[in-house]
Amino acid sequence: MAVAEKKMAVAEKKTEKAWGKIVDAGLDEGIKKLTPEKIEKVINKALAAMGGARLKTYVDTCIHCGLCSEACHHYLSNDRDPSFAPVAKVKQTMWPILKNKGRVTPEFIRRAAEIAYTECNLCKRCSMYCPFGIDMAYILLSVRRICHLLGVTPLYLQDTAHSHAVTMNQMWVKQDDWIDTVQWQEEEIRAEIKNPRIPIDKEGADIMYSVIGPEPKFQAQLMGQAAIIMNVAGINWTYPSFDGWDNSDMAMYSGDHEIMGRVKRAHFEAAFRLKAKKIVMGECGHAFRSIYDVGNRWLGLKMPPVPVIHAIQFYYELLREGRIKIAKKFKEPVTLHDPCNVIRGRGLGEMARYVTNAICEDFTEMQPNREYNFCCCAGGGVINCGPPWAKKRAISNRVKAEQMKETGAHIVITPCHNCHSGIEDIIKYYKLGMHTKFFSEILVEVMEIPEEFKVG
Amino acid sequence: MSESANWDWKTKEKLLVDLNELQKKFIDIRELTPSDDGEKIAAVVQPEDKRFTTCVNGEVWDETFEKVWSLKFKPDNKLVSLVFRDFEWTVAVDHEMWEEKFDFIWNMQFTPDGRVAANVKKGDDYGVSVDGKTWENGFVEARDLIISPNGTKTASAVSTKRIKEGDIFGFQEGVWTVAVDGVTWDKTFVNVWGVTFSHDNQHLAAEVRLNLYDYTIAVDGKTWEETFGCVWEPVFKPGSYDVVAPIKTPQGWTLAMNGKPIWGNFIQIWNQKYSPDGKRIAAIVAPEYGKWTIAVDGSPWARSFSDAVLPPIFSPDSKRVAAAAKESKYPFHMQSALHNIPGNDRYTIAVDGTPWAEDFDMVWDPIFSPGSDKVLTKVEKNGRYFIAIDGRVGRRGFEALWNPVFSPDGEKLLIRCVEGGKYYRRVVPIGEI
Ligand code: SF4
Ligand code: SF4
Numbered sequence: 012m013a014v015a016e017k018k019m020a021v022a023e024k025k026t027e028k029a030w031g032k033i034v035d036a037g038l039d040e041g042i043k044k045l046t047p048e049k050i051e052k053v054i055n056k057a058l059a060a061m062g063g064a065r066l067k068t069y070v071d072t073c074i075h076c077g078l079c080s081e082a083c084h085h086y087l088s089n090d091r092d093p094s095f096a097p098v099a100k101v102k103q104t105m106w107p108i109l110k111n112k113g114r115v116t117p118e119f120i121r122r123a124a125e126i127a128y129t130e131c132n133l134c135k136r137c138s139m140y141c142p143f144g145i146d147m148a149y150i151l152l153s154v155r156r157i158c159h160l161l162g163v164t165p166l167y168l169q170d171t172a173h174s175h176a177v178t179m180n181q182m183w184v185k186q187d188d189w190i191d192t193v194q195w196q197e198e199e200i201r202a203e204i205k206n207p208r209i210p211i212d213k214e215g216a217d218i219m220y221s222v223i224g225p226e227p228k229f230q231a232q233l234m235g236q237a238a239i240i241m242n243v244a245g246i247n248w249t250y251p252s253f254d255g256w257d258n259s260d261m262a263m264y265s266g267d268h269e270i271m272g273r274v275k276r277a278h279f280e281a282a283f284r285l286k287a288k289k290i291v292m293g294e295c296g297h298a299f300r301s302i303y304d305v306g307n308r309w310l311g312l313k314m315p316p317v318p319v320i321h322a323i324q325f326y327y328e329l330l331r332e333g334r335i336k337i338a339k340k341f342k343e344p345v346t347l348h349d350p351c352n353v354i355r356g357r358g359l360g361e362m363a364r365y366v367t368n369a370i371c372e373d374f375t376e377m378q379p380n381r382e383y384n385f386c387c388c389a390g391g392g393v394i395n396c397g398p399p400w401a402k403k404r405a406i407s408n409r410v411k412a413e414q415m416k417e418t419g420a421h422i423v424i425t426p427c428h429n430c431h432s433g434i435e436d437i438i439k440y441y442k443l444g445m446h447t448k449f450f451s452e453i454l455v456e457v458m459e460i461p462e463e464f465k466v467g
Numbered sequence: 468m469s470e471s472a473n474w475d476w477k478t479k480e481k482l483l484v485d486l487n488e489l490q491k492k493f494i495d496i497r498e499l500t501p502s503d504d505g506e507k508i509a510a511v512v513q514p515e516d517k518r519f520t521t522c523v524n525g526e527v528w529d530e531t532f533e534k535v536w537s538l539k540f541k542p543d544n545k546l547v548s549l550v551f552r553d554f555e556w557t558v559a560v561d562h563e564m565w566e567e568k569f570d571f572i573w574n575m576q577f578t579p580d581g582r583v584a585a586n587v588k589k590g591d592d593y594g595v596s597v598d599g600k601t602w603e604n605g606f607v608e609a610r611d612l613i614i615s616p617n618g619t620k621t622a623s624a625v626s627t628k629r630i631k632e633g634d635i636f637g638f639q640e641g642v643w644t645v646a647v648d649g650v651t652w653d654k655t656f657v658n659v660w661g662v663t664f665s666h667d668n669q670h671l672a673a674e675v676r677l678n679l680y681d682y683t684i685a686v687d688g689k690t691w692e693e694t695f696g697c698v699w700e701p702v703f704k705p706g707s708y709d710v711v712a713p714i715k716t717p718q719g720w721t722l723a724m725n726g727k728p729i730w731g732n733f734i735q736i737w738n739q740k741y742s743p744d745g746k747r748i749a750a751i752v753a754p755e756y757g758k759w760t761i762a763v764d765g766s767p768w769a770r771s772f773s774d775a776v777l778p779p780i781f782s783p784d785s786k787r788v789a790a791a792a793k794e795s796k797y798p799f800h801m802q803s804a805l806h807n808i809p810g811n812d813r814y815t816i817a818v819d820g821t822p823w824a825e826d827f828d829m830v831w832d833p834i835f836s837p838g839s840d841k842v843l844t845k846v847e848k849n850g851r852y853f854i855a856i857d858g859r860v861g862r863r864g865f866e867a868l869w870n871p872v873f874s875p876d877g878e879k880l881l882i883r884c885v886e887g888g889k890y891y892r893r894v895v896p897i898g899e900i
Contacts, residue, residue: 037635159679169635170634173635174632176657177643183632186586187570187571187593190571191571198517210497212537215847218804272697273660273697279775283775283777311753314798316793317774318812320803320804334805357800
């Protein structure tokens with residue numbers, strides 16, 4: 012055994028102690044159905060379909076320098092355990108797959124799945140530290156694709172992919188539940204603004220607003236808040252009554268490209284059917300990645316066929332142009348978490364700061380920040396792997412806890428659903444005494460309600 | 468066509484409702500909806516706080532509800548709406564309500580003979596109701612409503628077995644199928660999408676996923692012999708039981724008939740449509756990555772578009788094909804939510820591969836004249852709506868405009884529009900648009 016491998020084996024034992032052996036029926040039952048022959052066949056078919064040029068270039072270019080290690084929150088949070096270095100994750104997964112031409116064991120696949128689905132958030136921070144910009148996320152997404160094709164996926168994430176396949180949304184929200192929730196929110200916000208309107212199927216609206224499944228399922232107040240903002244800002248907007256209202260796409264992360272593409276197609280076609288000129292999406296990061304990077308490309312679309320504007324940019328424009336005015340800034344000390352997919356991925360860092368400063372009095376930056384910010388460790392579908400992996404997820408982001416604690420903030424603004432939930436978990440685990448909030452929650456609290464919208 | 472022959476094609480202009488006046492009477496007015504013949508205009512109105520009702524040509528219904536939505540005129544000019552009060556939903560047809568009440572009603576549509584059909588939920592049962600007569604069998608879930616061409620049958624994708632969220636193994640055994648008038652196919656699948664009837668109402672085809680990886684088409688529950696990496700919605704060839712669907716093969720996407728490829732390969736294919744005579748087939752295709760156009764009988768138009776092409780529409784004589792198309796010039800990251808970049812995100816209509824010279828902020832679906840010689844549509848420019856015919860934009864812009872309708876002889880247009888806050892029904896000779 013080479014020294015590095017010995018080190019890794021020791022490190023693995025050490026970390027196993029921290030969270031114990033994790034049972035996940037999706038992985039454990041999945042590998043029971045595998046044979047080395049089946050694995051070899053599936054992998055080679057998958058590699059042939061992937062084309063392989065990009066993968067091969069990345070793998071051949073890597074000089075194993077390890078400069079990417081210091082970028083990764085898993086590595087840093089697990090006491091620089093070498094097995095969590097980005098390059099080590101590839102070394103434990105794609106390299107042997109390629110080297111052995113798919114001749115690997117079911118146990119190998121179990122470990123590869125665990126690494127690809129739960130030890131990498133596909134956050135791409137490491138790509139910024141690699142002298143060649145090697146896209147680790149792409150390599151580990153390719154590992155996930157193979158695991159999906161082998162039927163070895165974490166149970167909760169797979170269930171989410173099933174929900175997408177049936178309902179075109181992430182949370183098994185039925186068609187009637189969706190419409191009912193939209194109508195219910197219109198009633199709810201009557202207490203906040205006078206005669207609010209949430210238009211459904213309004214053909215020719217300027218904006219189709221889209222959310223992610225968890226909103227109608229258990230955070231419907233966020234839909235209400237979005238409606239307050241839309242009404243006060245005088246936006247000509249609508250929701251579809253039909254499938255395609257959910258912009259999220261966990262099938263992208265489970266490796267089920269076909270369902271990912273189907274879900275994205277439904278989303279874009281909803282906008283076309285409504286003759287909406289633009290889609291504005293709520294505060295979600297991975298959904299943004301799925302519409303402009305991964306899902307669209309699988310369909311053959313270079314870019315989203317309808318412009319899609321993330322909520323951060325939307326609020327920025329509303330505030331900058333005075334469509335929403337601030338009555339009294341939020342007083343509590345806040346910090347801002349930069350979601351990887353919209354900050355590193357889309358460059359909305361400065362707009363996020365504009366919004367934060369416009370609505371909050373006391374803002375302290377995390378260090379490092381903007382595109383150098385650490386991932387929340389929930390992204391990349393990791394939080395969607397569910398409760399079995401929650402402790403590991405928290406332990407593997409100690410650096411985030413330290414980063415947040417140093418700001419002294421009470422509130423962490425998290426303009427992404429996965430970040431929002433994932434960071435709340437970290438806050439609880441490390442007992443930081445903070446809370447997460449979406450921009451919309453603060454915005455609705457501090458915005459000026461014009462006379463004509465005042466209730467009573 | 469037969470209905471429009473009986474419409475008033477003589478009166479040049481009728482001012483039916485002053486919406487400004489109406490606006491003063493109510494807290495708000497929503498879902499402004501004209502009848503097909505333009506003689507009526509309806510809206511959901513709020514006469515008092517949190518009470519809603521419908522209003523037709525200014526006449527308010529004296530019943531009020533907690534919620535009213537999904538306003539539509541039937542071809543016989545009766546207004547249909549979904550109404551809710553005292554925890555029950557029902558359907559109102561003009562001022563008559565169905566006796567049957569439901570926990571929810573959605574996807575409301577009409578059969579060609581004017582009956583009202585919708586997806587319904589009652590207790591734990593999901594299904595379909597037609598004029599208040601609900602499928603005898605209820606399901607764990609019913610998604611979408613598909614009506615047969617003559618309206619005698621209704622179908623839905625249904626789930627037959629309740630499985631717990633998180634039971635991935637139970638789900639993968641397949642709990643989805645198609646129900647026709649409440650009777651399911653013999654077989655269940657992992658997924659069922661894109662259900663469609665044959666032209667004689669006797670058969671149904673759908674996309675199905677057999678496991679997580681194998682996709683194919685099922686006709687009346689019987690699957691094609693071949694499986695594919697992915698498929699999209701099937702259609703029946705008119706006058707036959709042949710089924711055509713896009714399929715994904717290792718070489719790319721192609722169209723298959725009854726499982727066998729009939730076209731060459733593309734980066735993408737979807738929304739295939741048969742011509743009325745059943746002899747030609749057109750579809751949206753991407754001949755290259757990021758380039759979109761229409762292919763007719765497998766041959767793509769020479770001109771492609773950067774962003775999207777919308778579903779093709781055949782002329783009544785089956786000879787011509789039109790589609791809405793969209794292009795952008797500037798990178799995605801330059802987009803703004805509140806402003807349009809001049810020259811970006813432009814829509815137009817392409818007919819037989821040639822786009823109109825002018826482009827617009829938005830275009831609606833192209834409409835062929837009965838003689839197939841003209842194409843028109845509704846377009847939006849700077850917040851106003853116009854009619855455009857064969858690329859020429861009409862002189863008059865409107866605050867609101869609904870799809871224009873050709874007179875049966877193709878000489879005139881029925882225009883349903885709002886101008887100066889007033890709703891007009893106008894009949895205008897084509898040359899005067
Ligand atoms: S979690 Fe982020 S930094 Fe770590 S390996 Fe994955 S992409 Fe790289
Ligand atoms: S920094 Fe780049 S080249 Fe160096 S080990 Fe990491 S991925 Fe390989």
